[in-house]
Amino acid sequence: MTRKEKTFPYQLYLVISKNDCKNKNMLHVAEQAILGGVDLIQIREKKLSYELFLEEAARLLEITTKYGVPLIINDNINIAIQLDTAGVHVGNNDIAPTQIRKIWNEPSKLIGYSIEYMDQLKSDDCIVSDYLGISPVFLTPTKKDTVTEWGLSGITKIRKNTDLPLIAIGNIHKENIRSVIKAGADCIAVVSAICSAIEPQKAAFELKNEILK
Numbered sequence: 708m709t710r711k712e713k714t715f716p717y718q719l720y721l722v723i724s725k726n727d728c729k730n731k732n733m734l735h736v737a738e739q740a741i742l743g744g745v746d747l748i749q750i751r752e753k754k755l756s757y758e759l760f761l762e763e764a765a766r767l768l769e770i771t772t773k774y775g776v777p778l779i780i781n782d783n784i785n786i787a788i789q790l791d792t793a794g795v796h797v798g799n800n801d802i803a804p805t806q807i808r809k810i811w812n813e814p815s816k817l818i819g820y821s822i823e824y825m826d827q828l829k830s831d832d833c834i835v836s837d838y839l840g841i842s843p844v845f846l847t848p849t850k851k852d853t854v855t856e857w858g859l860s861g862i863t864k865i866r867k868n869t870d871l872p873l874i875a876i877g878n879i880h881k882e883n884i885r886s887v888i889k890a891g892a893d894c895i896a897v898v899s900a901i902c903s904a905i906e907p908q909k910a911a912f913e914l915k916n917e918i919l920k
C-alpha cells in the first residue's frame with residue numbers, strides 16, 4: 708500500500724495520558740471524547756515502564772476498537788507492534804520513520820512524524836510518513852521541550868511545502884482552533900482542551916463543531 712492509496716479522514720485527534728487526565732479516569736475520558744467526535748487517539752505515556760505502558764495501551768485499545776477509532780502509540784514501536792495498533796507517532800529524538808518501516812513491515816500502518824525544523828520536510832523520514840505533526844503551533848505547558856513555535860504563519864509555510872496531512876498541535880482550544888484550520892492544518896490534536904475539560908464529551912463536540920464550521 709503506497710501513501711497515495713491511504714486516506715487520512717481524521718480531523719480531531721486526542722493525545723492522552725493518565726497524568727494529563729488528572730483526577731479523571733483516562734479510559735472514561737477517552738470514551739467520552741470519542742462520543743464527542745474525536746476520530747483518532749494517541750496514547751502518550753512518557754514515564755511509565757514498558758509493562759505498565761503496554762497494559763494501559765491494551766485497555767485503551769479495547770475501547771478504541773469498540774468504536775472503530777484508530778489507536779496510535781507515542782514513541783514506542785515495540786508496543787505498537789505487540790498490540791498491532793493502527794500506528795505510531797515519533798519525533799526527532801525517537802526511532803526514525805525510515806527505520807520503523809524496516810522493522811514493522813506492514814505498509815498499512817500509520818506513521819506520524821513531528822516537524823520541528825523546516826529542513827525535515829526534504830527528508831526520507833517525511834517521505835515514508837503518513838502525516839506530519841506541526842509541533843508545536845503555540846507554546847504549551849503540556850510539552851516544554853520544544854524547538855520552534857510555528858504559529859499560524861508556520862503552518863501556512865509548511866502547507867506550501869508538502870502534500871502530507873498536517874496535524875497541528877500545541878495549545879489549541881476552541882477559541883483559536885478555527886484560525887489553525889484556516890492557516891492550512893488538516894487535523895487538530897489536543898491534550899488539555901479535552902483531558903482537562905470538566906466535560907470531555909462536550910469539549911470534544913465543541914472542538915469538532917469548530918473544525919466543521
Ligand SMILES: Cc1ncc(COP(=O)(O)OP(=O)(O)O)c(N)n1
Pocket residue numbers: 720722749751781782796797798799800801819820821839840841842850874876896
Ligand atoms: C500529533 C503529534 N504531533 C507531535 C507530537 C510530538 O512528538 P515528539 O516530538 O516525539 O514529542 P513527544 O510527544 O514524544 O514528547 C505528538 N506526540 N503527536
Ligand SMILES: Cc1ncsc1CCOP(=O)(O)O
Pocket residue numbers: 722751842843844847848849850876877878879896897898899900
Ligand atoms: C505532545 C505535544 N507535542 C507538541 S505540543 C504537545 C502537547 C500539546 O498539549 P496541549 O494540547 O495541552 O497544548
Ligand SMILES: [Mg+2]
Pocket residue numbers: 781782796797798799800801
Ligand atoms: Mg516522541
